[in-house]
Amino acid sequence: MGSRPVQHRYCRCGTHLAADNSEHQCARCQRASRDKLIAPPQVAAEFWQTERFRQAFAAQHIGWLSRAYRTHPHHYAVYGPSGISQTLLGQWLGLGQSQISRIETGAPIRHLDTLHHWVRVLRIPAELLWFRLPPEEQLTAAESSAADLVIPATNQGLEPLAEQKSPGAETHEEFADDPERDPVLVAPWNHRGTVEVAVVLSGSDGRVKRRGFLSLTGPALTAPAHQWLVHEPGPLVSGLVGRRVSGELVGRFTAMVAELRRMDDVAGGGSVLAMAQQAFAWVTGLLDRAGYAERTGRGLHVVLAELGQLCGWAACDGGDYELAQRYNVVGLRAAHIAGDRPLGAHILASMANQSARQGQPAEGVTLVETALAGTRGQATPALLAELHVWQALAFATLRDTSACTAAISQARTQVEQLKPDDDPPWLYWLDPAAITISAGNCLLLLGQADHAAVLLNEGIAEFGESFVRDRQIHLVQLADALARPGKQRDLEAAAGLGVQSIDLAETLDATRGAGLLRDLYLRMTP
Structure with a gap:
């Protein structure tokens, strides 16, 4: 019997598609489709x-x-x-x-x-x-600012630039319930605009009640990512007045942020948010009123960006998603001014994670794609692994199995190439165990409880003990997988894992893990 003829596949541009390319486009056309x-x-x-x-x-x-x-x-x-x-x-x-x-x-x-x-x-x-x-x-x-585009002209000629009002010109007015006038969103993407929105968010000028924000959706959520991508960082204006900020102080801030991250791992976002907000306001005050050289100012912007991401993460963990979005945006702005593209991509990854979990997975996909485009040639394997694993989460939430599987494969490929000495401190949590657990959670979202249980069990066995909050969540996820119908079903083991998770939850100030426990209880209740 003769052999079956080989089926050749071609992209619309005429390029022959490799056998392992499951898409309908060649790599060049895939990039073009994304970049457009x-x-x-x-x-x-x-x-x-x-x-x-x-x-x-x-x-x-x-x-x-x-x-x-x-x-x-x-x-x-x-x-x-x-x-x-x-x-x-x-x-x-x-x-x-x-x-x-x-x-x-x-x-x-x-x-x-x-x-x-x-x-x-x-x-x-x-x-x-x-x-x-x-x-x-x-x-x-x-x-x-984006809001200027919808302000009607007040005269028949062109207004001189010097006469434009700054985003903070109107005082004591509540803009938080209107995204088109939200000062966190509409300020210019330059040094002064970033400092002004950080001042607003820190609450020092009284113009915005931080718990009165509306949730950002659709273009309002992804627009900051596109602005981060297309704008070049402007000149960083050195502070000329006030007491001088030393490089030593910037180093102390960096160490403090690292310690706050570890506290978040152990105690949950609710325990850390207030301290992180105080640090955020402190650094904002220095950028606004102190004197500093350009290099020191750049370092302060990096610290502000890291604190913005941490405040956003902690606020989301504590259930205030709208506040988290604003801190993330300010962090993204600060990373942009500092010229730190990888840090900006990390913040976009955090935003994508939170968006997917809050029922906005399409926006999550866009955020990750923007981060990938903005760090092409600059991203380490660890950063790429982070981006692809949260991309997989967004695709899983969209129930796109093939895209999710491809993203998981990308994350696993990158995590095998980790070089911790080359990675920034904010990726300290990323290791093979974290990727394996995330892959298991994605499969659980896709309804593949049997495969999810295997990966979750494998990842938890290698997961660091110091990540108390995350371990509590992952135990619930594994219990959820074991409680679902299928060959992996083991209600007794699921109940035991639930008890372990409850023990850990009692030491945490976080809402997400508590919500997952409630869901597990409802699933296991006859």
Whole structure:
């Protein structure tokens, strides 16, 4: 009997697909498909030479220009026959779809800093503009907040940049219930904007009640990630007044943050949040009022970023997801100003983890993809393992088995290449056991309780004793797997694990583990 002929598979571009490539695209086309959602495409000079663009430039209307840009025939091959959607354009600009719609149909925007932001993101040629751009070295400082894009013009001419109000100009007003005016979200992505939103979040100016925030969803949640990706870090303005901050103090802060992380492992987020917030406010005060050299200021921004991530993690662990989102965003901003791309990607990974667990897995996928794009060539195996394992969690929550399995495989490949001496201290928790447990939890979410039980049991056996909070959670997850129908079902063992988890929970101030215990109780109750 003759052998079966080999089935050759090809990408749409004509590239032969390898036998182990389960996708329908080659690697280059996969990257292109992903990258087209991350940032605006590069276009040639003749792209702007259409009648619709000429009308928009003549009318000095950025909204008309927006529509001409989105619906340009150049985009049809990549983005489909309708061109670029308002939602996608909004993500690139840090806006929602409804904001883009209002800009396209409303009166012309006259704010110079707003117009500069659009020019920078869309790479509009300067010679076509009806206004003058600032010098290149001033462009970052001139970037607009996202909220400026929906503020109507107050005069018929262009407002001078110096007359623009800072994000904190209005005092004693509650913006926390309106994301379009939330000072944490709308400030410029530069040094001063980052310090101002950190001041707001630390509560020192009384403008925002930290427990009054609305939950961010959709583009409002992912927009900061896109801004982190497309903006270049601006110059870090050195502090010139106040007492001088030494490099030694920055080193002490770094050690303090590391100790707070360990306390979080042992006692839970509820026990650590208040201390982390105090440290966050302390560092914010130094950045706002003290004097420091550029190198020291960069170090302070790194500390602020790490504290923002820790406060976000602890707040989420304590059940305040909305507050966690704001701390994460400020941490991301601070990492951006410090020029620390891996730290920014780590914060995005933390945001993706929390998003997936809060029922926003699609946003979690976007956050991880943005982090991967922003650290290409800079990420260590440990950082890649973290990104892929939380990507797997988001895919598992979406019930996308194939994508989840691929992400788990990527995480396992990277964890085999760990070089702890090359990794930053905030990845201290990542090891093969942590990846194995996370893989087991993903399989549990996918309904594969038998395989999940094997991985969870294997990972817990190698898991560090010092991670008390995480161990308590993982014991519940294993008990959950053993309590479900299937060949792995063992109710007696599940009950025993539940008791162990309760013992650990009594030492913790954290809501997530307690919630998992309640779910386990309901599952095992006849």
